[in-house]
Amino acid sequence: MFAVTFFDGEGWREGVVEADDDGQMLLREVALPADLPRLDGVIVGGFTDHHVHLELVDVDLLADSVLGRVVDLGGNVTVLGDLSARFVSLRSLNDRSLSEERSDETKRPRVARTSTVIEFAGAFLTPPGGYPSDRDWAPSGSFREIASTDDAAAAVAEMADAGATRIKVASNSDAGPVFDDDLLRTIIELAAARDLPVVVHAQGPGEAQRAARLGAAALAHAPFSERLSDEEIAVQAASVRWISTLAIHDDPERATAIDNVRRFHAAGGTVLYGTDMGNGPTPVDLHPGEVAALREAGIDGLALVRALAPADPRDPASVLLFLRGDADPLRARRLTPADLKV
Structure with a gap:
């Protein structure tokens, strides 16, 4: 058992960490016993990538990543629902198999192989001919073309019933038609009735402000x-x-995005780490380029941990x-029982 500083989602706290007889790593917030040895580092939970496209990457690579949760923002809702359920099953299977493993010195260090939590929005909701309906990379079933309130109601219900935790709307006037104010507002209201927040791909003059206003x-x-x-x-x-998704851009878009984020963060806005994983050769793990861009925008230290x-x-x-050390997220790795050796 070791004393340790850990991040609880808001700030740093004190607790103890230990490995049980099955190699399961356990952390508890308790009064620290006197003379307890201290872990030479800090502990956080798995990081979140708030913008991924799992159908465009090798999803099995998540198993060895430092990502504890990913949020898919545009894909075939049936595929994503099945994938999320499979990862839930893996978590249950790993918990059972962990308790059944023998204490064998020849085995690799036994640590809970908890699978990444997968949340998803399901299909992009877009007007007929809107983004990304004309994109070769868009998997089959990854968008719904919405022409009316009835279409919108059916699509929101479909995503909600399949287990979506939010709704994704495309509002990219640089690439094609976008919803008028009335229909976009209706989609947001329909989603709210199912307790689903709406995430908007806002691109083109005025689209970000319009999404906020509606x-x-x-x-x-x-x-x-x-x-x-x-x-x-x-x-x-x-x-x-x-x-954020800053690292997917080249200049001048990258410089514009970083400038916007710097001022948004300074104004008290909430920035969430996200990479658009699958958009180009992005790692299926923490993205060093995205972390570097966030730091360039003035988000570092505790603010960076919160964004993650x-x-x-x-x-x-x-x-x-x-x-270890300065708690740099880029140096994070999964905790193992070997880390608790005196």
């Missing part, structure tokens, strides 16, 4: 197609969360990550 909960990408004014930034910071939204490490199902 009640979107989050932008799938920090605005990159235009520099927002300080007044517009203040409106965004008061009501909408931004998912790690799970509560006191949750027995959470991946436990070990960070």
Whole structure:
């Protein structure tokens, strides 16, 4: 048993960490016994990537990553529902198999192989001919073309019934038609009736502000197609969360996005780490380029940890990550019983 500093989702706290007889890593917030040895580092739960496309990557690579949760923002809802259920089954199977393993010195260190939690939005909702309906990369069933309120109601119900935890709307005027205000507002209201926040891909002049004005909960990408004014930034910071996805851009879009994020963060806005995993050769793990871009935008230290939204490490199902020294997330790795050797 070791004393340890850990992150509970809001700030740093004190507790103890130990490995039980089955090699399961356990963390508890308790009064620290006197003279307890201290772990040379800190612990956080698995990080969250708030914008991924799992049908475009080798999803099995998540098993060895430091990601405890991923949020798919556009894909075939049936495929994603099955994939999420498979990972839930893997978590249950791993918990059972862990308790059945023999204490054998020839085995690799026994640590809970908790699978990544998969959440998803299901299909992009887009107008007829809207983004991404004309894109070769869009998997079959990954978008729904919405022409009416009835179409919208059916699509929101379909995603909700399949287990979606949010709704994704495409509002990309650079690539094709977008919903008018009335239909976009209706989609947001229909989603709210199912307790589902709406995440909008807002691209093109005025689209980020329109999404905020009509009640979107989050932008799938920090605005990159235009520099927002300080007044517009203040409106965004008061009501909408931004998912970063800074590293997917080249200049000038990258510079524009970083400038927007720097001012949004300074205004008190909530920035969430997200990579658009699957958009190009992105790692199926923590993305060093995205972390570097967030730091360039002034998000570092505790603010960076919060953007990564790690799970509560006191949750027995959470991946436990070990960070040494300056608690740099890029040095995070999964905690093992070997780390608790004196």
